[in-house]
Amino acid sequence: MIAGQVRYCNPSAWRENKNPAKVPIPRKSIKIPVSEVYCPVVRGIMARTIRTMFAKTAASLLVGLVGPVLGQLDALPSGFNPDRWAWVSNEDPLLAVIPGRFNRSVWEAPSAAEVSDPRVAAINEHINKTSFVAYDERFFDIIGLGATVEQLQVLPFQVHEASCYIPEQSLLFFVEWGPPGGQNGTHDWQYVLDVRTNNLTKIRTDPPTYNVHGCVYQNGKLHVVTDGGPNETAYLATIDPKTWERKTVLNNFYERPFMSFNDLELDREGNYYLSDSRSGWGRDLNPYSMPTLPTVYFVNGTTLRAKELAYLQGNANGISLSPDGGTLYLADTGASETKPSRRNNLGPRDLWAWDFAVSSSGRRLPLLGNRRLLSRAMQYFYDGVRVSRGGWVFGAGGEVVDVLDPESGWTLGSIRVGGGGNDPVNLAFGENETWIVGKGGVWHVKNIRERLDKAV
Incomplete structure (x- = not known):
């Protein structure tokens, strides 16, 4: 169960709506298959880690890191490549209220912030590998x-x-x-x-x-x-x-x-x-x-x-x-x-x-x-x-x-x-x-x- 993470889970909604802002965005908890949502978004971040760690540790990392990453980086519209794209939204709790210590100057990118929470660090690592960061559906x-x-x-x-x-x-x-x-x-x-x-x-x-x-x-x-x-x-x-x-x-x-x-x-x-x-x-x-x-x-x-x-x-x-x-x-x-x-x-x-x-x-x-x-x-x-x-x-x-x-x-x-x-x-x-x-x-x-x- 993933709370709040449902934006564009139905790809046809994006294709059929000329105005994406009108696509319904329910905020209740729903079930989303890990294979459909988790893997594309975190592939780059987790692949090397999972290959080199024991299964139990890898499973722990998935629970501790993957969920929060998706909590901040909204699921992309159908067809958009997560290796090139990230979607950042303050509607997601981990971005709205950042745990632990964090800081950056006005001269630095948001994803260059110093953060103490490893989940936020993983998010920033992913963003820093992309070419496009969306803050708005348009x-x-x-x-x-x-x-x-x-x-x-x-x-x-x-x-x-x-x-x-x-x-x-x-x-x-x-x-x-x-x-x-x-x-x-x-x-x-x-x-x-x-x-x-x-x-x-x-x-x-x-x-x-x-x-x-x-x-x-x-x-x-x-x-x-x-x-x-x-x-x-x-x-x-x-x-x-x-x-x-x-x-x-x-x-x-x-x-x-x-x-x-x-x-x-x-x-x-x-x-x-x-x-x-x-x-x-x-x-x-x-x-x-x-x-x-x-x-x-x-x-x-x-x-x-x-x-x-x-x-x-x-x-x-x-x-x-x-x-x-x-x-x-x-x-x-x-x-x-x-x-x-x-x-x-x-x-x-x-x-x-x-x-x-x-x-x-x-x-x-x-x-x-x-x-x-x-x-x-x-x-x-x-x-x-x-x-x-x-x-x-x-x-x-x-x-x-x-x-x-x-x-x-x-x-x-x-x-x-x-x-x-x-x-x-x-x-x-x-x-x-x-x-x-x-x-x-x-x-x-x-x-x-x-x-x-x-x-x-």
Whole structure:
């Protein structure tokens, strides 16, 4: 008899209900055959232990460990592989009230917590071997049965950023950013990965481009922002991916240098939304910027007229728009401080949302209102932020890429890239796939059920 562990014991309920939330979830005790539920979930955790211990000891472990593991990790929907997936729910007692001692910092993943209870330790061990962790039924529908995560490139454990996918050429553009890489983090090359052959090369634009920090691909061009460099201020530019010719678009706000751009977004009309941060200035990547508050700028794509939209006391980082262009999302990563460079557990790790004002004639205005805290990351903070075609908010940071509900801010689930220092920093969408870049390399998540790339 297993109390409370009945979610999706009937696989047909999942297949037949278009809205999984409507599947009845009885909470009374029922009988579930061990062979149908226990073995798939705990196979990886228990196999070696059972093979090397006496039958009596193994049976004791099954009673002491397996039941609680299933008490926390809900039975997966039919067809989902427990070697790749975990489903975590606070409805289960072992997660809601953790026995013994437990602790973790805001910088660590939940499954990296220090725990004294061996059953919880076994749970975390299992989670740390998976690629997908669901906190909400909708995550299964978004990602789907066939999705997998593969590391394509193993690179140094330093920041890799500014990822852009160029579908016409099957190329992934990205950069190695900041100290201690290269010449103190400043170099005149960028990475290009041919995703068909997995061939990684370095390219140089004409003229050379230093310290690219953000990138969006739209209308046949790479739109990039930089931190500037020893001989240039931060700027907005376009790059032709066929010739690698670079054209500077804007490098000042009414003759005041920008501080050091972090990321950008474009709307369907070609207008820009730029996050200007302390990050590059804080690492002395350029000598021009006088410290100002981290700011979000709106730049008209036709006239190049710029306007300040919002500012933060922390630090402006990943930025994105809802599919209809009516909501702006911005990551505040002020918990990562500059001069001195350090982490502050009490600093901002927030993902904010604003709505754009609308004129009396129905025209969207470069004015923001209804600021609200959408989410604070379970671990670390969100660096890169991208919104999928369906409106889901993807936030990269720590060991994972989280997928968030754009209305409630609930974390629906996490995409893991293996831990061990592998930290996602940014991502680029294809149709039913995404590429993740960060500390440790490049990862490819393919066969995603929902289409991700934005409609332009």
